[in-house]
Amino acid sequence: MNPFKEKSTKIFDSVRNWKELYDYSYNKDEVDPYTKTRIILMNGTEYEANWFSHQFSRNCSDNELRRELALSRYIEKQQQKKISTLKPINETVLETTISYEQLAVDLTAGLAKSEPDVNVKSALDFALLEDFDHLYRYADLLEMEHGILAENLVGKYTEIMPGRPTISHHRHPYDNIKAHIDSVSASPITKLNVAIITAAEQQTMNYYMNIAGFYTSDIGRRLYQEIGLVEEEHVTQYGSLLDPTMTWLENLLCHEYTECYLYYSCFEYETDPQIKKIWEQHFMQEVAHLHKAAELLRKYENKDWEEVIPNGEFPKLLKLEPNVNYVRDILARTAENTSNQEDYVNVSSLPDAAEFFRFQSKINKSANDVPSHVVIKNYISKNGEDYRFETKQNPLKELQDRTKDNITVGRK
Numbered sequence: 001m002n003p004f005k006e007k008s009t010k011i012f013d014s015v016r017n018w019k020e021l022y023d024y025s026y027n028k029d030e031v032d033p034y035t036k037t038r039i040i041l042m043n044g045t046e047y048e049a050n051w052f053s054h055q056f057s058r059n060c061s062d063n064e065l066r067r068e069l070a071l072s073r074y075i076e077k078q079q080q081k082k083i084s085t086l087k088p089i090n091e092t093v094l095e096t097t098i099s100y101e102q103l104a105v106d107l108t109a110g111l112a113k114s115e116p117d118v119n120v121k122s123a124l125d126f127a128l129l130e131d132f133d134h135l136y137r138y139a140d141l142l143e144m145e146h147g148i149l150a151e152n153l154v155g156k157y158t159e160i161m162p163g164r165p166t167i168s169h170h171r172h173p174y175d176n177i178k179a180h181i182d183s184v185s186a187s188p189i190t191k192l193n194v195a196i197i198t199a200a201e202q203q204t205m206n207y208y209m210n211i212a213g214f215y216t217s218d219i220g221r222r223l224y225q226e227i228g229l230v231e232e233e234h235v236t237q238y239g240s241l242l243d244p245t246m247t248w249l250e251n252l253l254c255h256e257y258t259e260c261y262l263y264y265s266c267f268e269y270e271t272d273p274q275i276k277k278i279w280e281q282h283f284m285q286e287v288a289h290l291h292k293a294a295e296l297l298r299k300y301e302n303k304d305w306e307e308v309i310p311n312g313e314f315p316k317l318l319k320l321e322p323n324v325n326y327v328r329d330i331l332a333r334t335a336e337n338t339s340n341q342e343d344y345v346n347v348s349s350l351p352d353a354a355e356f357f358r359f360q361s362k363i364n365k366s367a368n369d370v371p372s373h374v375v376i377k378n379y380i381s382k383n384g385e386d387y388r389f390e391t392k393q394n395p396l397k398e399l400q401d402r403t404k405d406n407i408t409v410g411r412k
Helices: 033-058 063-084 093-114 118-146 188-214 218-241 248-269 273-301 324-334 355-363 371-383
Strands: 337-340 343-346
Touching: 033 063, 033 093, 033 188, 033 248, 033 273, 063 273, 093 118, 093 188, 093 324, 118 188, 118 218, 118 324, 118 371, 188 218, 188 248, 218 371, 248 273, 337 355
Parallel strands: none
Antiparallel strands: 337 343
């Protein structure tokens, strides 16, 4: 599939009326978990497209170009509004959160398995273990407050157990900046992977940041606050991988191409017939946006799209699927890692004066105040052991004890 060779419609023709924008929500008790994660993924992708377009417009002085951006941006926002209301009214904030973290785990693992760039793969593997631990923390809160087993929400596709403990995720911001890719020499899948994961983690960061104040318990509000700040770290890490030397119009083209790739991937693997139609409709809308971006690139920079995306053929499509064995392998080998500027190192190799330890002593002044630890400690106090869904014991011996929350792995 090459979206540049697909027939394009006029962008204005895809403006939707109110009935078309709000006509269907999935049944939370029957939907496949990966349908929910695809919806979250595309919601975040549309947010990124919309926000990028706003930033482009605010840094552009040509009103004719800004009008073109405004039209495409409005359609992107309509797409995002339609996608966001596919979530049913009776699905709670915390139930949705479980899907956010399942997406983070299985998307990150899937991208890492396809990633040829060593530095990008290292970044994916590193944050994977942190999102994996977030899933565990939220799952225990869900069972503790609502008596709902997260294993049923994730379809038992994704394990729920400790990863690198969340208390260990808090790093000096300096250590979240990585070396960016070179968009000229990077492989097509690397460019897509970096764009996809940045948008997805940004969506998670925004969701937690906005929802924290509306949650109905103090322990939950604190947990969203803490993990929301970890997602800020992840977005900084992934965003730093993007090539900052690209022009605004080159970036616009890549954004639209990424959306085409993702909608086509969603369409190929969707099991809900009504949502499958939405992915198809949105793909065709994005083809129009992509062709317009190519037209603008040619008009304003005298560049053909092939100079930015040499081969328009999609690489292997993105399929969300279980990654149990991959996650277990990364957990067994790298749980003790932390970030040290551009590198990832075993925490034991850091000097005592490292920024990581300085930051940890500042933010985690008392472990008993760290929300992610308090959630598990309270759960164990009430139930005797934590809540998990494991196919077998945790691959890391230090994380196998279900009667005590480990707060030293990746930190001491």
